[in-house]
Amino acid sequence: MDATDLLKQFTALPLLAQVVIVPTVFFGLAFVKHIVSQTLLVNKSEPPLVFSWVPFVGSTIDYGMDPFKFFFRNRKRYGDTFSFILVGRKHTVCLGTEGNNFVFNSTLAETSAADIYRGLTVPIFGKDVCYDCSPAKLMEQKKLMKYSLMPDKLAAFVPIFLSELQHYLDTAKSFQGNEGVFDVVESVGVITMYSAASALQGREVRDNLRKDLTALYHDLDKSFLPINFYMPGLPLPVNRRRDEAHQKIAQIYKDIIKSRRQLGPGSKGEDDMIWKMMESNYKDGSSVPDHEIANMMIGLLMAGQHNSYSVGAWILFHVANRPDIQEELYQEQAAILGTDLNASATRDSMNQLPLHKMVVRETLRINAPIHTVMRAVKSNLTITSRDPKTDSDKTYTIPTSHVLVSAPGVTAQSEEYFPNPEKWDPHRWETMGDVPENASSYYLPFGAGRHRCVGENFAYLQLNTIVAFMVRNYKFYPMLGEGVPATDYTAMITRPVLPARLRWERRAKI
Numbered sequence: 001m002d003a004t005d006l007l008k009q010f011t012a013l014p015l016l017a018q019v020v021i022v023p024t025v026f027f028g029l030a031f032v033k034h035i036v037s038q039t040l041l042v043n044k045s046e047p048p049l050v051f052s053w054v055p056f057v058g059s060t061i062d063y064g065m066d067p068f069k070f071f072f073r074n075r076k077r078y079g080d081t082f083s084f085i086l087v088g089r090k091h092t093v094c095l096g097t098e099g100n101n102f103v104f105n106s107t108l109a110e111t112s113a114a115d116i117y118r119g120l121t122v123p124i125f126g127k128d129v130c131y132d133c134s135p136a137k138l139m140e141q142k143k144l145m146k147y148s149l150m151p152d153k154l155a156a157f158v159p160i161f162l163s164e165l166q167h168y169l170d171t172a173k174s175f176q177g178n179e180g181v182f183d184v185v186e187s188v189g190v191i192t193m194y195s196a197a198s199a200l201q202g203r204e205v206r207d208n209l210r211k212d213l214t215a216l217y218h219d220l221d222k223s224f225l226p227i228n229f230y231m232p233g234l235p236l237p238v239n240r241r242r243d244e245a246h247q248k249i250a251q252i253y254k255d256i257i258k259s260r261r262q263l264g265p266g267s268k269g270e271d272d273m274i275w276k277m278m279e280s281n282y283k284d285g286s287s288v289p290d291h292e293i294a295n296m297m298i299g300l301l302m303a304g305q306h307n308s309y310s311v312g313a314w315i316l317f318h319v320a321n322r323p324d325i326q327e328e329l330y331q332e333q334a335a336i337l338g339t340d341l342n343a344s345a346t347r348d349s350m351n352q353l354p355l356h357k358m359v360v361r362e363t364l365r366i367n368a369p370i371h372t373v374m375r376a377v378k379s380n381l382t383i384t385s386r387d388p389k390t391d392s393d394k395t396y397t398i399p400t401s402h403v404l405v406s407a408p409g410v411t412a413q414s415e416e417y418f419p420n421p422e423k424w425d426p427h428r429w430e431t432m433g434d435v436p437e438n439a440s441s442y443y444l445p446f447g448a449g450r451h452r453c454v455g456e457n458f459a460y461l462q463l464n465t466i467v468a469f470m471v472r473n474y475k476f477y478p479m480l481g482e483g484v485p486a487t488d489y490t491a492m493i494t495r496p497v498l499p500a501r502l503r504w505e506r507r508a509k510i
């Protein structure tokens with residue numbers, strides 16, 4: 001029987017049978033190819049591949065449910081370097097301190113962050129900034145951002161953080177009276193958003209925030225989904241709302257810039273980031289266009305907001321579940337800051353709260369919001385890694401078809417660097433000594449290398465202020481029968497599984 005006979009017989013079948021047969025044959029062939037490529041046709045020069053049964057899906061579900069469990073389990077089997085299939089593409093993860101260094105210190109000729117993050121972020125942030133411009137231009141933009149995040153600039157932020165906290169807690173329905181229950185993720189989300197936007201972007205943003213910006217940011221935020229990471233550009237309702245929200249927010253910033261330009265620098269009340277960018281030039285002498293300033297403001301607020309609210313929420317859960325640490329925090333800030341927080345809380349005094357700092361550090365160790373960092377591979381890479389089966393070094397080639405992955409949370413949660421790593425124990429930092437800050441460190445919640453976070457000092461100050469204010473005014477308790485929630489890894493940024501609530505009781509004034 002030749003192909004024509006086969007086709008004739010097939011077309012003679014009932015439609016239902018044809019509809020069943022075609023995908024079954026396709027899937028069957030893909031399945032056979034998938035299994036054969038993992039067993040009989042293994043490419044020994046590439047890193048070992050985590051076995052999976054289903055083509056395209058590969059290890060997506062296993063990894064997606066709990067990336068850390070997945071990494072730790074496979075690290076035992078394959079060593080620090082192995083590949084896995086995620087949404088149809090091979091991803092090669094490089095773990096351990098050498099793996100951290102390999103990914104974070106890779107050169108522009110070797111890897112690209114933009115090629116990976118562009119699809120998700122450009123519709124949210126907008127054109128010509130961040131991953132929609134050359135790496136050199138991104139570095140210049142980060143330099144402009146850093147100026148407003150320098151220690152001397154941060155000093156002005158503490159009163160703004162405090163006033164935003166006070167305003168929120170005075171007006172939020174769930175914080176009226178002397179005790180109650182609150183949605184931690186939502187409340188911390190509003191607090192971090194208001195305080196970051198107010199501090200970084202100035203008075204007009206502060207005035208707009210409670211009206212238009214909050215709802216619009218929410219629409220941008222909702223599009224921050226894994227599906228948009230892997231399949232950007234789908235015509236989903238959430239993406240339509242994102243595009244509308246982007247236009248409107250960008251317009252709000254552009255209007256602010258326009259009116260500032262009309263009023264001139266004489267109208268400058270505070271030296272915020274928008275002013276800084278309006279007055280800056282790129283290296284080639286060109287000024288920063290208004291739409292780029294607007295888009296950088298959106299990008300910055302999104303980048304900071306996601307991470308800070310997640311860490312802030314985790315801190316409150318840990319603290320609520322450790323009444324001893326909660327009391328120590330209360331005593332520490334009472335002793336150092338005294339009775340009048342508005343008068344005593346400054347950048348310097350907030351930095352003198354050692355336990356507050358250790359609480360943030362320890363939470364970042366266990367609950368770093370970015371669990372996986374990715375880069376597109378631009379040229380074949382070579383890596384040497386210990387094979388636990390033979391206890392010998394092996395050298396692998398990582399081809400350009402792979403995505404390179406770093407998960408510095410693996411070293412941060414490893415027994416070899418942090419004894420009893422599952423335990424949330426802020427006091428461990430008292431005896432840790434100096435933790436290396438370079439790309440081969442075992443503790444890198446803010447990344448390293450050219451894409452390192454610019455917001456670390458800001459985040460510490462913001463989170464320290466939130467913790468000091470909250471423990472001064474309230475006592476927190478877990479809901480009956482609940483402890484620290486499990487982690488939801490299905491969102492792009494890890495956060496507590498919802499609903500995530502705590503009980504609070506108002507404290508007597510110090």
Ligand code: HEM
Binds near residue numbers: 368370373446451459
């Ligand atoms: C607890 C809070 C935060 C954490 C844990 C965090 C974490 C990170 C990490 C891991 C990266 C590197 C990503 C990569 O290599 O692919 C990063 C980059 C970055 N973060 Fe943060 N971040 C935080 C807060 C902030 C804040 C408050 C801001 C802004 C005010 C900010 C702005 C940025 C920017 C602009 C980048 C650079 C992106 C790049 O160069 O590709 N972050 N952050």
